[in-house]
Amino acid sequence: LDGDRPSPREPLEVVDEALTTLESGRSDGSELQDLALAFAEDLRAAAGEDANAEAVSLVKVMRRDRQRVLGRELLPAEELRRHHRRTFTLSVDLMLRAGGAELRATDVPELVEALGWCSTVRDLEEDLEAGLVNLPAEVCRALGAEDPSELGYPGLIRQPATLEWLGEEHRRALRLLDRTDLRLEDLRGQSGYRILRLFSHSIRRFARHRFPEKFPQVV
Incomplete structure (x- = not known):
């Protein structure tokens, strides 16, 4: 899909x-x-x-x-977040339920948001090539592009509007992960804790290491 x-x-x-x-x-x-x-x-x-x-x-x-x-739809930032929130709430719940865990996505709302961020920026190039635009409509308007894929990925990520958005989203993700860590401390010992902790650690590694490698222009 x-x-x-x-x-x-x-x-x-x-x-x-x-x-x-x-x-x-x-x-x-x-x-x-x-x-x-x-x-x-x-x-x-x-x-x-x-x-x-x-x-x-x-x-x-x-x-x-x-x-x-x-x-060829472009969605506003908040609508994109709602879509990713719904996607990852359901996928996390399905994983936890299938594994017999007692915890649910509602126990870690910031982690759900961080998963949406990670998926968006990690797969930005591949999604764009497939015609799926996960840049908010507001950013696309700032680029002057009805179809950002026409700019090509290398050109797209050099644009100031794109870099500003990436930087803001990266900082938001780090805040979400900090809040996730605090929330997970309160959930320690409950079934499902370990896999949720693993997801949190994986996203943080991406945010700290892979993100700067993919987007060295972002301050």
């Missing part, structure tokens, strides 16, 4: 077939629907019906990325 895997068919068609199986619990015998049915059955067995409902909700939210590509 976000362009990571090539498909000879329109991805929305493929995904909607899988969604039909996830929601109905029935397969038409195709390989895709059989796989979707097996996934749903395994998920229900591991974590119950609510987990399957979360998986359906997550896929429906992710459909939005493909719709954005097809419509």
